[in-house]
Amino acid sequence: MDTDLSSHPASGFTRLAPQTGTGFVLPAGSTLTVVDPTGEQVSDFFCFAADDHAEWLSSGRTIDYANSIYVTTGSVLYSNRSRPLATVVEDTCGNHDFLLTPCSQQTFDLLYPEFEGAYHPSCFENLCGGFAPFGISPDAVSTTLNIFMNVWTDRTGELHIDPPTSRAGDRFALRAETDLVVGLTACSAEKSNNGRCKPVDYVVEGPTAQG
Template structure:
């Protein structure tokens, strides 16, 4: 069966957006310029106490880096997404969304940018989801490495212009995404993220 595009948009640098998906919809997240991270989180539309869980997803996949064929699970162990395509192959599901406090602690910034945490919360606010409920996100295109002693390094993304990941929604979802605001995550260049939603025709 053919699919039709039901919406598409560009997320400007250092901002966020939310979109609602039906079960079976396919969400394509695209890095149009290369080396730009998108933090993605999701909540069940039927009960927003159910949310995308990094811990459950990593546990059931038995690996840190999830890609084509892997399932992303909720905190209730329910499949939320299946990864259908992935042209980059490296994303992170361990580090929390950047925030005002993180910018202060890591970068010494004092201007109070909202970061992905604040941008996700702003996108989710119309659904009654507050900043304290923003979980660890699926950090699309983010390149995190660990050495033998467990030390964490955030490296430049491996994504090139036009790379994408295609996710199939396995339940009705509220999804929030960002064009990440953390310099280290994006090789210190802030760029947009594109996305589109495709649905079975008819």
């Protein structure tokens, strides 16, 4: 695993520093590629239809129609209106979570007693910051696709959040099926990232957003 966090992203890629996020338009037909540059790092993804923010990425519809809690190459990401928003076109890792909400201040308050309620960066805060310029309310951010997050359930229903299986350079790419507003993070939760929060790289290729 490449642990040199000061290294530069590959040409054309943008680097999200550890515990940060961003928001941008992903035009229909373009591809978003998310890379884990150092390994064992989660990236939370959420999106809305660009022309109507009341249409949003639905984990429940996606899981239901695929009959699986996991997504990988070929998976269709559905909206709350049962419309395909995106299709996964590349996945070199194979382990991603679509059950859990983005980590929030309350996540740390409830599940990280060692922080004693102190402020902690979170994917929720970072997604809200990414969506804010588009006028999207924090209330609208639902269950995220947690790229590279290694979650499984046993027969009792208990969730197991294990270190990501992603290795340096692993890629996850999706093609937008309609114009999207996307939020993307380098996850802030230590326990989801094997104890240390690291950067995430991404690139958008294909049709560009209209001005």
